Amino acid sequence: MDRDELAGWLRLALTPQVGRGAARRLLAAFGLPGRIFDADAAALRDSVSQAQVQALQAEPPGLTDQVEATWQWLAQGEDRRVLTLANADYPQALLHTEDPPLLVFAMGQALCAPGPLIWPEGIAIVGSRNPTPQGALNARRFARSFAQAGWCVVSGMALGIDAAAHEGALEAGTADHGHTPPRLLTLAVVGTGLDRVYPPQHAALAGRIAERGLVLSEYLLGTPPLAENFPRRNRILSALARGTLVVEAAMQSGSLITARLAAEQGREVFAIPGSIHAPQSRGCHALIKQGVKLVETAQDVLDELPLAAAPTPGPTPDPSPPPAVTAGAPDDPLLQALGHDPVTLDALCARTGLDTASVLARLLALELEGSVARLPGGLYQRIARA
């Protein structure tokens, strides 16, 4: 992405009165942000209100500084990227949610590797910032077991359960030699700009997550910790995981919001029970009363969430078509046959009626074009791009 393209995306993100929904309508109508800002008022008026047209035609305050800061931040290393809705590496799991962010800021060693970024299969672990000692230990042990079983642990890098979950996932990496490139053990979805670590005492943890995973944020650089951003952040956290485990949670806590969002996104939700006298277990018990699965062991969770690399694809059907346009001829029969779930070569041959050699040749072309990604376990997956 060159500086102009980055500036276009940041301008779209910063334009007052134009929310993510309006921005996505504009992108659908005009393509990249540059074209939106080149368009005349009459054309824009087809997609947005008059007030929004006026907002789009004025340069938002602070844009120059934001572009400069972001450009400088990107220049600091290969381990940092801004993934736009138009980027092939933008996480599919977010594309399929109701309200995907325009931009995802990402930081981690995995971004230095060549080739497309393979987003891992995730299990989210969330919970109280003030857990019991046993709760924190449970989070760490479950996370380690998930990571050892090949899953990526998604959490929010907050104090308490979140930190314990990241730590547990990273522990699984100590015996994890010979993976090339190393698989992503953990994703931290944070609620501030990636140039700010919050809470500050997690600076070292953030560094270790970036070595064996990714730190992610939808917030522009410089965004401070704002209370209203954390619940919004949770929808990304839950979307990046196939299931969410609540380890300990008080009533009316952010973890219960995450659990609700996960359920709304069609994800599995799990909760660990505890003493009826521990306030930290009340939220988990409330979830279980509502039908959330009680789990006692990491295996209880894994039994409900087979890895997609296994022959059966994930249990969660895509609730809505991706809002982005797919590259390549959309009516390409192989793309049609791919659908949006990981698929084996055999299944593709069966679905298209083509022989293996023909399918492989066409898959390679689509891969080079960026429309298809090759996943571990001999699976192929379509990539949705703007």
Place this chain on the structure above:
Amino acid sequence: MDRDELAGWLRLALTPQVGRGAARRLLAAFGLPGRIFDADAAALRDSVSQAQVQALQAEPPGLTDQVEATWQWLAQGEDRRVLTLANADYPQALLHTEDPPLLVFAMGQALCAPGPLIWPEGIAIVGSRNPTPQGALNARRFARSFAQAGWCVVSGMALGIDAAAHEGALEAGTADHGHTPPRLLTLAVVGTGLDRVYPPQHAALAGRIAERGLVLSEYLLGTPPLAENFPRRNRILSALARGTLVVEAAMQSGSLITARLAAEQGREVFAIPGSIHAPQSRGCHALIKQGVKLVETAQDVLDELPLAAAPTPGPTPDPSPPPAVTAGAPDDPLLQALGHDPVTLDALCARTGLDTASVLARLLALELEGSVARLPGGLYQRIARA
């Protein structure tokens, strides 16, 4: 019931090869036992097999002694009765089960009152004979709340959870003046003859139950504690209650049998969750996974079980369980470090940074204060108290 009628019922119960099913068929065909034993073989043959006819025509061994012993037992006071299937006071709740016993032996002051015996609305509380201290306290507190709300607590008078449940129900009676006749606070359904108290250390408890409730058994006098009788006893226990609460239960325990029987009898089943590391909670968690209702408070249970009649007003409805108030400053660092799960001394030293001697001294103080319990295996656990 005169001595001849009693002898007829005991003879029917003692006749080898004639089980409860055959006995009920005979009673349905002939009426009272006397008529069965007066009937000729041809008439009996319509209801039972030839072998059973022969068994019915011979006096079973030990009958004379059993009749004498039972007659003597009844003569000891108005507070004891043998309720037969033909008796108006036989509990309706048992009549409607699949396999009602022919006889129910009952003992308690309530039997001295004139007029028909009013069977109370019951909630069963069952659980481990080796509960955690907190589990026993939970049983007692839930039982007290149920009894205060007008319910009768049904249990099995075993060690552990059962005894705590009876005790809790009896506690509700201490402030329960002026009820005429006094309502039944608790029913103990035991697995031995009523002339034997098992376990022997519950002799005093049995006496107190008989003052404010009933001790019940389907087993003839003199029946010793036999392992096979206890699971059978559970079906009576569950049938006498509208719902069954499992407080703590290991896997493969008798409490899980009771829970299954209760569900099969169309009763509600409830379970209290606990630490995923406590073996005594595994059975409860298994039940919850199967769809049994997780409950945190007595009110959770009462909400699902409205009393058929207006509740007998108790003295002071106890909002239960009361918030976990620990003795000692709630911000005591050792109490914080304890959490709500069983913990080793080493873990406490590690969590607090204190040396072993300091932790031990403080633990002893908390133990004497009643805030901490010492568990087998060198574990300590915080106790939440009313």
